[in-house]
Amino acid sequence: MSDKIAHNLRKMFDLWRSLQLHTSMSFRATVFRRSCSLVLLLAWIGAPAAHGQLKTSPIAFANEDAITTTLVTAPNLAVGSGSGSGAPVQWLKVEFHYGTTALVTKDYPYVDSIEFKVWVEGVDPFAPNTTQPSGKGVAVALTGSVTYINVPMARDLYGVFYVSSAVLARYSDRVEDFDRKFDVHVEAYVGGVLVDEVNKNKEADPLKWFVPLKVVPDLVYRQDQCPFIVSDPDRYPMIKPTPAP
Numbered sequence: 001m002s003d004k005i006a007h008n009l010r011k012m013f014d015l016w017r018s019l020q021l022h023t024s025m026s027f028r029a030t031v032f033r034r035s036c037s038l039v040l041l042l043a044w045i046g047a048p049a050a051h052g053q054l055k056t057s058p059i060a061f062a063n064e065d066a067i068t069t070t071l072v073t074a075p076n077l078a079v080g081s082g083s084g085s086g087a088p089v090q091w092l093k094v095e096f097h098y099g100t101t102a103l104v105t106k107d108y109p110y111v112d113s114i115e116f117k118v119w120v121e122g123v124d125p126f127a128p129n130t131t132q133p134s135g136k137g138v139a140v141a142l143t144g145s146v147t148y149i150n151v152p153m154a155r156d157l158y159g160v161f162y163v164s165s166a167v168l169a170r171y172s173d174r175v176e177d178f179d180r181k182f183d184v185h186v187e188a189y190v191g192g193v194l195v196d197e198v199n200k201n202k203e204a205d206p207l208k209w210f211v212p213l214k215v216v217p218d219l220v221y222r223q224d225q226c227p228f229i230v231s232d233p234d235r236y237p238m239i240k241p242t243p244a245p
Contacts, residue, residue: 145222
């Protein structure tokens with residue numbers, strides 16, 4: 001057995017032990033633990049990384065803290081005295097950090113269009129057929145997408161998604177789970193081709209934690225689909241306009 005294979009075996013064994021010992025980890029970790037078999041283990045050892053930047057990618061996610069999640073208070077857009085619903089509510093803000101690569105040149109310092117897709121881990125505590133060790137809930141992946149246009153040549157570029165307070169309450173026992181516990185996966189597409197992808201956590205993820213989860217689509221919003229349309233107007237590229245019906 002080569003030193004490289006032995007090293008990879010030790011890493012996978014350590015990861016397996018950590019998942020066995022720490023049952024309070026996220027649902028992604030639970031799915032990973034259940035799915036990991038000897039066949040998949042050997043395939044992972046002999047195969048290259050299952051995700052990462054395409055060599056011909058005009059963009060790349062940041063190496064550190066590419067995805068950050070925070071709970072933020074929605075701006076009050078009510079008009080008139082006495083308007084509003086009372087106490088402020090918190091939304092989940094998912095911001096991702098990326099930049100253009102050497103493929104974007106001074107002769108044409110823009111990427112015409114980049115589509116970003118997102119998967120946000122959650123749990124449906126009311127699902128009848130539980131998949132969780134606790135006996136409560138089914139692991140889900142909340143999804144959404146945004147397309148930015150005329151993205152300039154720059155090292156530090158940002159994009160953003162939001163999840164409403166109502167969705168946070170529906171798909172978690174505690175709102176704080178979305179900021180502290182659940183994972184997030186973001187993919188970038190140029191011309192319909194996947195060019196880079198990143199997870200909020202820094203673990204190797206050859207099985208893609210979100211693939212086996214129950215998908216709940218269109219509950220992760222673009223900035224122009226929620227009250228945060230008025231926030232940080234110059235921080236993010238222009239969103240591709242939605243065609244008129």
